Amino acid sequence: MRFTVLYLARLREALGRGSEQVELPADSSVATLLDALRARGGSWAAELAAGRAVRVAVNQEMTDPAATLRDGDEVALFPPVTGG
Amino acid sequence: MPVRVQTEDFDAGREIAALRAGDARVGAVASFIGIVRDVNDGDRVSDLFLEHYPGMTERELEKICAEARTRWDVYETLVVHRVGAMRPTDQIVLVAVTGTHRGEAFAACEFIMDYLKTRAPFWKREDTPQGSRWVEARTTDDEAAARWVDPQEPPSR
Numbered sequence: 001m002r003f004t005v006l007y008l009a010r011l012r013e014a015l016g017r018g019s020e021q022v023e024l025p026a027d028s029s030v031a032t033l034l035d036a037l038r039a040r041g042g043s044w045a046a047e048l049a050a051g052r053a054v055r056v057a058v059n060q061e062m063t064d065p066a067a068t069l070r071d072g073d074e075v076a077l078f079p080p081v082t083g084g
Numbered sequence: 085m086p087v088r089v090q091t092e093d094f095d096a097g098r099e100i101a102a103l104r105a106g107d108a109r110v111g112a113v114a115s116f117i118g119i120v121r122d123v124n125d126g127d128r129v130s131d132l133f134l135e136h137y138p139g140m141t142e143r144e145l146e147k148i149c150a151e152a153r154t155r156w157d158v159y160e161t162l163v164v165h166r167v168g169a170m171r172p173t174d175q176i177v178l179v180a181v182t183g184t185h186r187g188e189a190f191a192a193c194e195f196i197m198d199y200l201k202t203r204a205p206f207w208k209r210e211d212t213p214q215g216s217r218w219v220e221a222r223t224t225d226d227e228a229a230a231r232w233v234d235p236q237e238p239p240s241r
Contacts, residue, residue: 009135009207010218053221057205060140076137076205080221083134083165083206084118084177084197 001026001071005033008078011054014047024069030056031065033075053080086161087145089136091168096178103162104182110159114189115180116197122172124219127212134167134176137205141165148199156192158183163196165206195232202229 006019024032034054038045048054056063057076069075086103096117104110120132149161162180170176179196183189208219 006137008137008205009209013218057137057140060137060143062203076140078137078205079207079218081202081205082208082219082221083136083204084201 001028001069003069003071003073003075005037006074006076008076010079011047011077014043016043022075026071028069029065030058030063030067030069030075033069034065048077054078055080086163087142087149088164089138089141089145089167090164091166093166093175094164094178096175096180099162099164099178100180103160103180107159107182109184110182111184112186112189113180113182114186114193115178116193117175118177118197120170120172120174120176124210124212127214129172129210129212131211132170132172132174132176133209134170135207135209136165136167140205144204145200148196148203151199152181152192152196155195156183156188158188158192161192161196163200165200165204167206198225198228198232201225 002021002023004019005022007015007017012018022033024036034048038048055078056065058067058069059074096115100113100115104113122129145163149163152158152161158181160182162178164178166176179193181189181193183192202225209216210219
């Protein structure tokens, strides 16, 4: 399955891209996606390391690593929010 | 239940007048305005840039306002949040709530602001003499938001 991943704010700058299409086996979870991204090494491994605070939204709803992804989803990865 | 994200500045007086226009039930309006400070974490701030996640931002703000309206006996809620380039003394955000009495209006206004700070996808980047940096989230904001969670009902994640 294929879906869009968005990188926002500090993550976009640290990872050097704002969005991309990612392909993973059917029924992959958010955790599977994060593992696949970390496996790229370098800033991917550092920014998405287990201890780093990374928030995940799927189709613009906050979710957690156990959530299952579907073909065509919009996944967004971003740091804790700092508005207001 | 208006929610707006915009680059332009806002006129709080005009916004509040519109929010309560013609509504004779209203006996109280509580409002909050957030402003860009010139110092953060000990460093001078010359410029601020606010980024957001279009679409999700509006949905989160609407959810927060809807929850405030179910928790407290209030009539109308308003959130206007700016994005883009700002400077110290500029207005960032306006929250306003109308109700019959002040207690409910104050509480709903503070709740909306506390939840906005921890849930709405906005990010600040500030320019200081040391360079440009993304503002780190504060644990005090998480604590402020956690105050509103009923201890009998732990938040599901």
